[in-house]
Amino acid sequence: MKALERDYQTVVERKANPEEGSYTTYLYNKGLEKILKKVGEESTEVVIAALSQSKEELIGEICDLSYHVLVLMAEKGITLEDVEAELDRRAEKQHNLKAERKPIVNR
Numbered sequence: 001m002k003a004l005e006r007d008y009q010t011v012v013e014r015k016a017n018p019e020e021g022s023y024t025t026y027l028y029n030k031g032l033e034k035i036l037k038k039v040g041e042e043s044t045e046v047v048i049a050a051l052s053q054s055k056e057e058l059i060g061e062i063c064d065l066s067y068h069v070l071v072l073m074a075e076k077g078i079t080l081e082d083v084e085a086e087l088d089r090r091a092e093k094q095h096n097l098k099a100e101r102k103p104i105v106n107r
């Protein structure tokens with residue numbers, strides 16, 4: 001997804017070059033615990049929105065969570081390619097398992 005790639009590049013850039021007034025820089029300065037706290041908070045807000053709010057509000061909360069996960073990834077040196085490689089590995093594994101499955105014979 002292009003927006004995720006763009007935002008990931010932005011948060012990585014903020015790590016290399018901190019900017020005054022940047023929320024991302026604020027998070028890095030606060031450190032890992034603060035980033036993890038935000039990921040936890042935003043996850044809970046996604047759950048609440050899914051249960052009781054509109055689709056638009058849920059999309060907003062998913063965006064907040066995605067952004068904070070990107071900051072966590074940059075903080076931990078994880079790239080989008082790392083995540084993509086793991087997703088590909090899982091898809092390949094599921095594909096192979098599916099090929100091995102015996103068809104269910106209807107009686």
Ligand SMILES: N=c1c2ncn([C@@H]3O[C@H](COP(=O)(O)OP(=O)(O)OP(=O)(O)O)[C@@H](O)[C@H]3O)c2ncn1[C@@H]1O[C@H](COP(=O)(O)O)[C@@H](O)[C@H]1O
Nearest residue numbers: 007010011014019021022023024025038041063064067068
């Ligand atoms: N996608 C986001 C994004 N989503 C959410 N947020 C910020 O996340 C914060 C979360 O709001 P909260 O009310 O939960 O938190 P808060 O009360 O403001 O602050 P704390 O609880 O963290 O103390 C808000 O201040 C939002 O502005 C984001 N901040 C930045 N981005 C992206 O990151 C880019 C760089 O932003 P800066 O680093 O600010 O230049 C931007 O161009 C955006 O693309």
